[in-house]
Amino acid sequence: MLNALEVFTTVVVGVMVGVEFSVAFVMNRIFNALPEDADQLARAHGGRMLGAVMPVWYITSVVLVAVWAIAGWHRPGAGLAVTAGALLMVSVIMSILLLVPINNQGKTWTPENRPADWKEQMNRWDRYHYVRVAVIIAAFAFLAAALV
Template identity: 70%
Template structure:
């Protein structure tokens, strides 16, 4: 049973990392390269869609890792799992304090209601997101190492 939890948790976290990596490396660049207001529309739609889904994914991943940490506390790799949980907690805190406030503004923007500093705000979100992606990649790597 513990093995199934370990594999399932690693897959769930891994897919989340893949989605966030894709957003950081590819989607932001694609949206920035679109003409006119298309990139802005893509960002606002992405902010609404991913802003609705990702909180559940982050918290769900954290819960799965916490259950793994408790259930596997006497097994090899327990320290790696606890460290991964701490990194996921950090990613949730970063999200709440740094990324969500910007995301909540972005999802309400239209071409007619753009703030003067909208480009700076999206660049700030991107920078925070890069750091968050690095944190969750590290958590994923620790989970993969704990499986080995």
């Protein structure tokens, strides 16, 4: 049963990493190439859609890793799972303190009501997101290492 939990957790975190990597290095680059209004509208829509899903995904990932670490405390790799969980907690804290406030504003913007510095705010969100992606990739790597 613990093996199934470990694999399931690794897959859940891995898919989350894939989505966030895609946002950082694929979707936002596509959005940035669109005309200004389309770029801003696409980011607002993405902020609403992913802003609803990702908090559940992040918290679920942390809980799954915590259960793995507790249930497998006696097994090799438990320390790696704990490290992965700590990194995922860092990503949640980063999200709450740095990314969510920008996202909550950006998802309500339209071409008519967006602030003059909206691009600078989106660039700041992107920079924070790159760091968060690096953190969750590291967490995923620790989970993968804990499996072997």
